[in-house]
Amino acid sequence: MLLDTLLGLLPELNKAFFETIYMVAISLFVAIIVGLPLGVLLFVTDRGLFLEHAILKSVLGFLVNMVRSIPFIILLVGLLPLTKLLTGTTIGPTAASVSLSVAAIPFFARIVETSLREIEKDVIEAAVAVGATPWMIIKDVLLPEARPGIVQGITITTISLVGYSAMAGIVGGGGVGDLAIRFGYYRYDNTVMITTIVILICLVQVIQFAGDRIARLVDKR
Amino acid sequence: MIDIQNVTKVYTTKKKQTVAVDNVSLTIRDGEIFGIIGYSGAGKSTLLRCLNALERPTSGRILIDGIDVTALDAKELRQVRQKIGMIFQHFSLVSSKTVFENIAFALKAAKKPKPDIEKRVNELLDMVGLSDKRDAYPAQLSGGQKQRVGIARALANNPTVLLCDEATSALDPSTTKSILELLKKINRELGITIVFITHEMEVVKHICDRVAVMQNGKVIELGTVYELFTHPKEELTRSFVHSVMHVDLPAHLRETHTGTIVKIQFEGKSATETIVSDMLQQFEVKGNILHAKIEYIQDKPLGIFVMELIGKEDEIQRAMDYIAKRTNRLEVVSHAA
Numbered sequence: 358m359l360l361d362t363l364l365g366l367l368p369e370l371n372k373a374f375f376e377t378i379y380m381v382a383i384s385l386f387v388a389i390i391v392g393l394p395l396g397v398l399l400f401v402t403d404r405g406l407f408l409e410h411a412i413l414k415s416v417l418g419f420l421v422n423m424v425r426s427i428p429f430i431i432l433l434v435g436l437l438p439l440t441k442l443l444t445g446t447t448i449g450p451t452a453a454s455v456s457l458s459v460a461a462i463p464f465f466a467r468i469v470e471t472s473l474r475e476i477e478k479d480v481i482e483a484a485v486a487v488g489a490t491p492w493m494i495i496k497d498v499l500l501p502e503a504r505p506g507i508v509q510g511i512t513i514t515t516i517s518l519v520g521y522s523a524m525a526g527i528v529g530g531g532g533v534g535d536l537a538i539r540f541g542y543y544r545y546d547n548t549v550m551i552t553t554i555v556i557l558i559c560l561v562q563v564i565q566f567a568g569d570r571i572a573r574l575v576d577k578r
Numbered sequence: 579m580i581d582i583q584n585v586t587k588v589y590t591t592k593k594k595q596t597v598a599v600d601n602v603s604l605t606i607r608d609g610e611i612f613g614i615i616g617y618s619g620a621g622k623s624t625l626l627r628c629l630n631a632l633e634r635p636t637s638g639r640i641l642i643d644g645i646d647v648t649a650l651d652a653k654e655l656r657q658v659r660q661k662i663g664m665i666f667q668h669f670s671l672v673s674s675k676t677v678f679e680n681i682a683f684a685l686k687a688a689k690k691p692k693p694d695i696e697k698r699v700n701e702l703l704d705m706v707g708l709s710d711k712r713d714a715y716p717a718q719l720s721g722g723q724k725q726r727v728g729i730a731r732a733l734a735n736n737p738t739v740l741l742c743d744e745a746t747s748a749l750d751p752s753t754t755k756s757i758l759e760l761l762k763k764i765n766r767e768l769g770i771t772i773v774f775i776t777h778e779m780e781v782v783k784h785i786c787d788r789v790a791v792m793q794n795g796k797v798i799e800l801g802t803v804y805e806l807f808t809h810p811k812e813e814l815t816r817s818f819v820h821s822v823m824h825v826d827l828p829a830h831l832r833e834t835h836t837g838t839i840v841k842i843q844f845e846g847k848s849a850t851e852t853i854v855s856d857m858l859q860q861f862e863v864k865g866n867i868l869h870a871k872i873e874y875i876q877d878k879p880l881g882i883f884v885m886e887l888i889g890k891e892d893e894i895q896r897a898m899d900y901i902a903k904r905t906n907r908l909e910v911v912s913h914a915a
Contacts, residue, residue: 477668477670479666479667479668479670480670480671480672480673482632482666482670483664483666483670483671483728483731484672484683484687485632485659486630486632486659486662486664487659487660487663487664487683487684487687487731487732487734487735488655488656488657488658488659488660488684488687488688488735489656489683489684489686489687490656490687493683493686493687497672497675497683497686498672498683501672501674501675502672502673502674504674575674577673577674577675577715577716577717578673578674578717
């Protein structure tokens with residue numbers, strides 16, 4: 358009986374699972390491509406650092422805080438015009454990825470900034486003292502030194518994206534979380550709800566495990 | 579030559595202004611090991627960091643080999659910095675890079691081609707005695723080894739000046755000694771001018787030619803290390819000298835030894851002459867050495883003796899006059915009871 362239900366659910370679950378992976382993958386990719394440089398910029402423009410720039414720092418800081426303070430649901434709806442412009446549609450997983458990316462960029466940027474802050478100031482100073490260019494310092498000192506923290510940041514961002522992607526149902530994004538809400542919550546179908554939750558738990562566990570493993574591998578401290 | 583002219587550094591925060599360096603002028607000669615000693619907060623580190631423009635002075639100029647480092651743009655400054663090595667108290671190595679990569683970084687900054695980098699790093703590793711640690715990560719090294727990597731990195735681009743910011747303060751005494759020996763060797767063999775910041779007089783004694791004493795942002799005393807050890811003028815200098823040359827009598831000795839106790843300082847030639855035995859032969863006094871210490875500073879001896887003189891009062895007086903005449907430094911600790 359239970360098995361039958363699950364088997365009948367399988368195609369739906371399978372589709373939802375890949376929709377989740379798809380949305381998370383795209384937005385994670387964008388978050389890293391844009392968020393990493395943004396996080397570095399937030400750090401190196403800070404007081405006393407080699408690219409100190411008070412105005413740039415406050416403008417970027419303000420933008421990041423602004424996006425982060427908007428509830429995701431509102432961001433999802435509010436960004437519909439942008440989504441339409443970028444993807445040509447406002448529904449489906451690709452469309453949902455736009456808002457997910459926008460939310461993930463500042464989130465990840467702050468994590469990068471925080472990991473960079475963990476680096477001892479005199480290690481950066483030593484690099485300045487040998488006459489290295491800012492780009493060399495970023496590439497050969499900051500990013501390698503912050504690597505374990507950044508890898509952990511990617512793990513945290515990925516898991517947050519899995520959570521946020523559940524709301525993608527609002528714009529017909531699909532995904533496992535959406536399935537849980539539609540079948541499990543609205544239709545009181547406990548089997549589906551529990552199954553999807555188990556899948557999400559497993560997914561998060563796997564991401565966390567892999568993330569910790571990689572972080573440990575790249576940590577030479 | 580490093581010419582520091584009226585350098586002042588003021589830190590301004592909302593609440594108050596702090597003068598870290600207060601109108602300091604110093605000339606550091608080519609090839610010398612110049613020490614700057616002071617307690618933390620004296621401004622010595624700030625002054626050192628002005629030399630390679632890690633800090634910009636609020637006013638004043640710093641000329642290094644005729645170039646004013648306070649007036650350079652970012653690109654010129656990077657080039658000048660390649661000729662000014664710096665080592666740090668906590669070594670400041672990149673923990674995610676191997677020893678080789680840490681040293682190679684300085685050469686990459688100078689845009690050296692790859693084969694040259696390879697060759698130069700091996701040369702440097704050989705010089706600091708770490709050829710076998712080429713591919714180790716900093717976490718696998720001891721403190722002394724880390725500082726050797728720091729030194730190799732600082733010397734990579736053949737600098738004319740090496741700045742040392744408390745370079746031995748995090749090391750144990752025997753490692754400190756080996757690092758100081760290495761720095762001395764570098765100074766002798768490569769002719770690099772070394773500026774050494776420290777709060778330890780022992781280190782100054784071991785390595786420096788001249789030393790400036792800093793307090794509250796000002797240089798309060800300046801001279802050769804031997805001058806400062808033999809004739810400290812300021813209270814702070816005396817306390818630094820005392821930290822190395824302390825000959826304090828334990829309290830119970832003062833109670834049991836009731837003769838006249840004198841403290842005699844021998845300097846230079848007088849330290850190797852037979853003054854004490856001459857005195858004992860010439861006058862009817864007996865001498866009893868209670869405490870003594872001889873240090874060799876810049877290869878010149880400096881001795882301090884604490885003696886109890888026993889005999890008739892007038893003989894003791896004459897003996898003391900005799901010693902005072904030949905050494906210029908005699909201090910009566912306590913008179914005969």
